[in-house]
Amino acid sequence: xxxxxxxxxxxxxxxxxxxxxxxxxxxxxxxxxxxxxxxxxxxxxxxxxxxxxxxxxxxxxxxxxxxxxxxxxxxxxxxxxxxxxxxxxxxxxxxxxxxxxxxxxxxxxxxxxxxxxxxxxxxxxxxxxxxxxxxxxxxxxxxxxxxxxxxxxxxxxxxxxxxxxxxxxxxxxxxxxxxxxxxxxxxxxxxxxxxxxxxxxxxxxxxxxxxxxxxxxxxxxxxxxxxxxxxxxxxxxxxxxxxxxxxxxxxxxxxxxxxxxxxxxx
Amino acid sequence: xxxxxxxxxxxxxxxxxxxxxxxxxxxxxxxxxxxxxxxxxxxxxxxxxxxxxxxxxxxxxxxxxxxxxxxxxxxxxxxxx
Numbered sequence: 001x002x003x004x005x006x007x008x009x010x011x012x013x014x015x016x017x018x019x020x021x022x023x024x025x026x027x028x029x030x031x032x033x034x035x036x037x038x039x040x041x042x043x044x045x046x047x048x049x050x051x052x053x054x055x056x057x058x059x060x061x062x063x064x065x066x067x068x069x070x071x072x073x074x075x076x077x078x079x080x081x082x083x084x085x086x087x088x089x090x091x092x093x094x095x096x097x098x099x100x101x102x103x104x105x106x107x108x109x110x111x112x113x114x115x116x117x118x119x120x121x122x123x124x125x126x127x128x129x130x131x132x133x134x135x136x137x138x139x140x141x142x143x144x145x146x147x148x149x150x151x152x153x154x155x156x157x158x159x160x161x162x163x164x165x166x167x168x169x170x171x172x173x174x175x176x177x178x179x180x181x182x183x184x185x186x187x188x189x190x191x192x193x194x195x196x197x198x199x200x201x202x203x204x205x206x207x208x209x210x211x212x213x214x215x216x217x218x219x220x221x222x223x224x225x226x227x228x229x230x231x232x233x234x235x236x237x238x239x240x241x242x243x244x245x246x247x248x249x250x251x252x253x254x255x256x257x258x259x260x261x262x263x264x265x266x
Numbered sequence: 267x268x269x270x271x272x273x274x275x276x277x278x279x280x281x282x283x284x285x286x287x288x289x290x291x292x293x294x295x296x297x298x299x300x301x302x303x304x305x306x307x308x309x310x311x312x313x314x315x316x317x318x319x320x321x322x323x324x325x326x327x328x329x330x331x332x333x334x335x336x337x338x339x340x341x342x343x344x345x346x347x
Contacts, residue, residue, distance in 0.1 A: 022283070026290065034282035036308035041267050055267055059281020067287055 008042050015056065021064055023071040075258040085254045092250060096243035103235045108205070111228040112189050114149045115207040115221035119187075122151050122221065127213035132162035136219075139164030143172070143194070144202045149223040154179070156216045165222070167194055167202065174208065179218055182208050191225065203229065297321055 015038050019031045041052045076082070125135040132153035141150040143165045150165035158179045163171035172194035182188045192206040206222040270280035289312060292298045297318035301311040314322060336342050 026287070030282075030286040030290070032308045033310045034286055037267065037282040037285065047267070051271075052267060055271075055279045056281045058279065059283045063281065063283025063287050067283070070287075070291075 011053070012039060012042065018060055021060075023067050026067050026071070071262075075262050076254070078258070081254055081258050081261075085250055088250045088253075089247065092243060092246035096239050096246065099242055100236055100239035104232050107228050107231050107235070108191075111205040111223065111225060112207055115205060115223055116189075118149055118151055119207045119209045119219050119221035122153070122219045123209045123211045126153065126211045126215065126217070126219060129214045132215075132217075136162055136164055141165035143167040143204065143222070143224060145224075147224050147227055149221060152220045152222070153211075154218040154220065156218075158218065161217070174206065174220065178208060182210050182218055186210050192222065292318070 012035070016035060019027060019034060022031070038056060041047055041056070042049065044052075122136055126132060136151045136153060139150060141148050141164055143150070144167060146165075150163070152163040152165065152171050153161050154173065155161050158173060158176055160171035160173060165171065174190070174192055174194070178188055178190060178192075186209065188206075188208045190206050190208070192204040194202060194204065203225045204222040205225050205228065206220055208218055208220045211217045211219055267280060267282070267285075269275040270278050270285075289298060293300075293312075296315055298312045299315050301313045303311050333342075
């Protein structure tokens with residue numbers, strides 16, 4: 001026995017262990033031949049062993065990565081798997097959108113509830129010929145801060161004539177197009193962002209109704225949407241987290257199924 | 267591995283993993299096939315298919331054209347033929 005033989009055996013055994021890191025089908029097909037090529041390289045006295053081992057070490061690192069990537073590509077680019085994953089992803093996306101949009105609409109429509117009654121009551125009183133200031137009473141609701149519902153009465157040209165609320169000390173007026181719409185339809189329910197001075201961030205859930213009678217005009221009942229929008233944001237986050245969770249489950253399920261199907265086929 | 271490192275073998279550092287990975291892909295693409303001459307699974311022999319010959323000829327033609335162009339432009343290093 002030459003002094004070098006045990007070392008060769010050890011190196012070859014190590015290479016044999018390293019071959020186990022290759023994907024199973026590749027390993028099963030080529031492992032004996034690769035091992036023989038390695039053995040031939042070791043036995044070739046004209047090929048410096050250190051150089052040969054350096055080449056094999058680099059080759060192991062690169063070809064392991066390449067073969068595993070090729071296996072993953074083959075496994076997960078199969079049309080059936082991709083199609084199933086895409087269908088499930090589309091369903092999950094639709095479900096998450098529904099989880100957001102349905103509660104969002106319920107919350108937004110619910111934000112109009114007191115205003116609908118307030119606008120209707122105020123319009124009924126105004127149509128009896130009672131003066132606007134007397135009909136809605138005095139009030140000093142700060143639209144930017146308060147969540148208290150309020151009423152503003154406008155004349156037939158859309159100018160404010162009585163108001164329970166102010167923004168920067170004035171009663172704001174919706175765009176004239178809103179009044180034209182109400183003139184034709186009788187009522188409008190809108191999300192209104194009044195712009196007065198520097199104030200741009202206030203959003204109001206507003207219900208506007210037409211007032212007939214001796215002093216025709218419009219009555220607007222509104223309420224700051226801050227709290228409703230905070231709840232809508234919560235719903236959006238929960239729907240987003242649900243979507244991410246469903247996508248994760250679909251991804252993991254597809255990976256597990258691809259892996260299992262590959263093992264079955266191997 | 268040693269032959270591949272020689273200039274005549276392409277001068278590449280080719281280990282068993284890269285070699286058999288490349289052969290696997292070339293077989294899948296129909297460029298080479300097992301010759302069936304070996305009776306030992308540790309030694310496998312491969313040969314070019316008809317398509318492999320065609321692709322090889324095209325590739326050699328491409329390289330030849332590139333070398334010709336380099337020669338015409340005087341880009342070949344000294345000693346290049």
